[in-house]
Amino acid sequence: MCGLVGFLYNKYKVDSEISSQLLSMTRSISHRGPDDDGFWIDEKSRVALGHRRLSVLDLSSAGHQPMHSKSGRYVIAFNGEIYNHLSLRETLDSVSNNAIEWIGHSDTETLLSCFETWGIDVTLEKISGMYSIALYDTKHDSLYLIRDRMGEKPLYYGWSGDVFLFSSELKPLKKFHGFSGEIDRNVLALFLKYDYVPSPYSIYKGIKKLPQGSYVKISMANNSWSREYIQDPNYYWSMSDIAQSGKGAKRFKGSDKDAIQKLDDLLSKSIKQQMISDVPLGAFLSGGIDSSVVASLMQKQSNNKIKTFTIGFKEKQYNEAEYAKKVALHLGTDHTELYITPEQAIDVISRLPKIYDEPFADSSQIPTFLVSEMTKQHVTVSLSGDGGDELFGGYNRYFMANRAWTKIEKIPFTIRKLISKGITLLSPKIWDCLINIAFKFLPSSFKMSHPGDKIYKFSRMLTSNNIYDVYDGLVSHWS
Structure with missing residues (x-):
């Protein structure tokens, strides 16, 4: 940059x-x-x-x-x-x-x-x-x-x-x-x-x-x-405007197979253009779909092994390095990984105000900085899969908002408001405790993380006036 x-x-x-x-x-x-x-x-x-x-x-x-x-x-x-x-x-x-x-x-x-x-x-x-x-x-x-x-x-x-x-x-x-x-x-x-x-x-x-x-x-x-x-x-x-035009005259009219091929062509062209460089380049690899696709298309268009990078954590619930390693082996990349200790992550916190100009509360900023710091020792430019979920609708909120609103709008607003107030009488932590007790008697497929937060988001949805309010409630952390 x-x-x-x-x-x-x-x-x-x-x-x-x-x-x-x-x-x-x-x-x-x-x-x-x-x-x-x-x-x-x-x-x-x-x-x-x-x-x-x-x-x-x-x-x-x-x-x-x-x-x-x-x-x-x-x-x-x-x-x-x-x-x-x-x-x-x-x-x-x-x-x-x-x-x-x-x-x-x-x-x-x-x-x-x-x-x-x-x-x-x-x-x-x-x-x-x-x-x-x-x-x-x-x-x-x-x-x-x-x-x-x-x-x-x-x-x-x-x-x-x-x-x-x-x-x-x-x-x-x-x-x-x-x-x-x-x-x-x-x-x-x-x-x-x-x-x-x-x-x-x-x-x-x-x-x-x-x-x-x-x-x-x-x-x-x-x-x-x-x-x-x-x-x-x-x-x-x-x-x-682009999205609206895609729903209209410019809507894709081919088969599923045609759509897959068209997407592959577009992604390949984009990756090829972004690989034009006079300095060494690589890719961040988490093992997820987005970064794996980017690394795969880079390797496909390279005569040499591309360099891929990931960081891992000893805590299993946070560690994606194992998946990244499997993808790297499958693609045949020159893979580098670094396992981070809690102390290393904590040390970054004091540096964050100098890295980010204004408040930014996404916890991913810490591993992003650490993997960038490691990558810089090997290459000058690194591609990533960031933005894939946003572009292809990978988050639940993209389809949940419309699906929920079609049902919620049929309920009179006064009733919705009463239900919302009833939900917020209990804190998210209390809801977590109650629902986790209920989960003990339900199949594992029903289990979810942070159910209290999700219930509070639902309470905000109940007081919405339109689909835009619903979506705003889903992406809000405070009201």
Whole structure:
């Protein structure tokens, strides 16, 4: 991963203060890009860009950022990877009659040429990848902040006085002189409800996350940067729109066998694109379906043994390393595993605030960090199966919400409310005790973990007004 920072300013006491601020902000994300750093300041337009680079494609200085386009119109600070940049280069060469003189083979250079040739909106339709982009248009004195379709790469932005700040992380914003860092208590309440800070909010008042599949544009007016001239996020891609189109005219009409083959083709193509790299790469492997499929398709398209990584625990209920080892043996990968002690896991806790910029209550953050730390000793890039459950509906809540609501909505609301109140008269722990007693007299297929929590979620479902309230109740940890 790389990292970007920057700001738009209206006045400074001395020019050296601008450089000092930019250097401090950029250094605070050095962990995102250990290979190189770069800075660009335009004193006329009062724009400052900083970049930290992790070299993945084109390890030479030709990939240095911030990078200028061929004409000099655009300046970019880019974090991520454009998976189809090689095919885009072929298209650019074709439409320009090979007039583009390429300096290197980085996807950043390709991306800049796309913006010069097709503009912002058409380029965003054509590119495939994960990215956060700060693009400055010197011709129109406009800054574009762009985030990828799925929101894989983070990008924060907001105002500190009359200075507009943006960054891949919150840490650089805290380095900016005068940044208040005031906690947004309304957002804190959302964190307690969902166990994370949802987009477009951040934990700091006045700072937002750029939503996935969108960009914001801010233009200079009357020779100054102002809150009045920043547009609301413009969505160039919407997952809900794609899902709706899949239910309509674009619905797949083949057989089950055709669907399996189509899915295999799509996944194989995606994996192949993401394996394009000038540095060693591997895969996280847990032994589950998602990571196993990714590792399998990687091995299928590799002439050598791919490197796979997993961590294990001595506690059987948490240990997935045994499954991962079996999958690795079956696929023939070069497998590395590391068994973690409770002490090692506890030691990570004090480091979490430096790893994650804002509150994040998913316990998986500890093993994720540990497996990443181990993997970094062997490869630079690692693919994973994260997001598979979300994409393919692997969690119960995706089908439970609709199934439950079709029955619940038939019960009068007053009765539902009374039942819900009755349920919450007992705490989840008491429900656990009572139900566990009942489980002793029932077949093992009826048993479940944390039944009290599930009953409380059901009580929230009973007071719902629509299907969206039902789903919100299922993903909420506090009400």
